[in-house]
Amino acid sequence: MAPRIAVLGCGYWGSNHIRTLKSLGALYAVSDQNSDRAAGFAAEQGVLHIEVDDLFTHPDVDAIVMALPPQFHAEAAIKAVTNGKDVLVEKPIALTVPDAEAAVKAAHDNGRIFMVGHVLRFHTAFEKLLELIKAGHLGKVRYIHSHRLGLGKFHTENDALWDLAPHDLSMILAITGTEPLEVRGEGAAVLDHLSDFAHLHLRFPGNVRGHLFASRLNPYRERRLTVVGTKAMAVFDDMEPWEKKLAVYKHSIWQDNGQWASTTEEPTYIKIAQGMPLTRECQNFIESIETRNQPRTDGEEAIRVLRILTAGTVAHNKG
Incomplete structure (x- = not known):
């Protein structure tokens, strides 16, 4: 069975991830601070709408794709990995190197996959x-x-x-x-x-x-x-x-x-x-979740870019 992945953030890149993960059979839920927007995507794709406050501890969510304004990425990623979720974080993963290092370290300490969306x-x-x-x-x-x-x-x-x-x-x-x-x-x-x-x-x-x-x-x-x-x-x-x-x-x-x-x-x-590069990126994320191997674009690469x-x-x- 494919991992159950939720997309947090239903903006431009989030909507792309939603459609791509749905096509790969791995989209489980969507979430956004704008509940109406998230509910619309959930109904369109036939998946769950989970409120943001409930997403990180939801027992049936294996991983979260984060497509948020970058100032929120690090905090959200830390919250996700400490609750046992693997993460794919859109670029940039943070606005400071210390924030990025803290998020990547949290993933490592909790045995979670940390991937960054360097799609090219x-x-x-x-x-x-x-x-x-x-x-x-x-x-x-x-x-x-x-x-x-x-x-x-x-x-x-x-x-x-x-x-x-x-x-x-x-x-x-x-x-x-x-x-x-x-x-x-x-x-x-x-x-x-x-x-x-x-x-x-x-x-x-x-x-x-x-x-x-x-x-x-x-x-x-x-x-x-x-x-x-x-x-x-x-x-x-x-x-x-x-x-x-x-x-x-x-x-x-x-x-x-x-x-x-x-x-x-x-x-x-x-x-x-x-x-499609995004399809191949999401496939790599799914494979990393299933095999526990590091993704091609991992957290260390994201830190080097930052x-x-x-x-x-x-x-x-x-x-």
């Missing part, structure tokens, strides 16, 4: 990109840059950096396999005191460099991750159709009589299997 780690194009890198097809990775741009999703507590960058940072950390030695950040607030634009500059061991640009005030959408290696370059562009989401460029660059020269080639588009976000925020606030 489950995108088949990224999985294939990571496979190519590990197999040496790009050579030694020298530079990684990501652009995540769009219009909208304005929050009262977290800015463009905290809202948009976690997914990209999770992918960059998976590629480098280590945390950066240096983080430099620049931000710009246009609408109010929260940054609408954010740049992060990252330096990793081995002189690997990274750059991230996030914007919520952009007239067009861009979802692109580029990896530059010594043998080839690869681009994961999530705005492209499936057959063009992952491209490899085998350019050649060399020195001739002290001058740099290069040749360019047409991209090779890598065949990837189609699949450290970078915090360092970047401090840096650009000083700027």
Whole structure:
């Protein structure tokens, strides 16, 4: 029997989790501070509506997916794991590293699964990109840059950096396999005191460099991750159709009589299997609940991402 999972928070991401878990046969209940909203989703999906105050101690709930405003994630996660529930917490899992560490420690101390919603780690194009890198097809990775741009999703507590960058940072950390030695950040607030634009500059061991640009005030959408290696370059562009989401460029660059020269080639588009990243993420959560194995995106990864976000925020606030 599939684990009985409740979704806490029926907003944009919560509603996505509700529909996805229902399709996987694992949705047991929904809950929200807005009882009418939760009751509507419960009736629509044919599952229980459980009031928030009763959710954490409900004997038939095995796990809780939390899609709350981030300032409430850590407290709710601690309450859940201390009551024996496994948790999947949407990003960011907290607004401070100490809060995140407390939530992850509570899960560990109580023998509970703690997963974070870094959904792009489950995108088949990224999985294939990571496979190519590990197999040496790009050579030694020298530079990684990501652009995540769009219009909208304005929050009262977290800015463009905290809202948009976690997914990209999770992918960059998976590629480098280590945390950066240096983080430099620049931000710009246009609408109010929260940054609408954010740049992060990252330096990793081995002189690997990274750059991230996030914007919520952009007239067009861009979802692109580029990896530059010594043998080839690869681009994961999530705005492209499936057959063009992952491209490899085998350019050649060399020195001739002290001058740099290069040749360019047409991209090779890598065949990837189609699949919804959120479905694959929820499947990983279900498997972790059933097997008690750590999920791909666990609490320790979430803490590493928060450290970078915090360092970047401090840096650009000083700027």
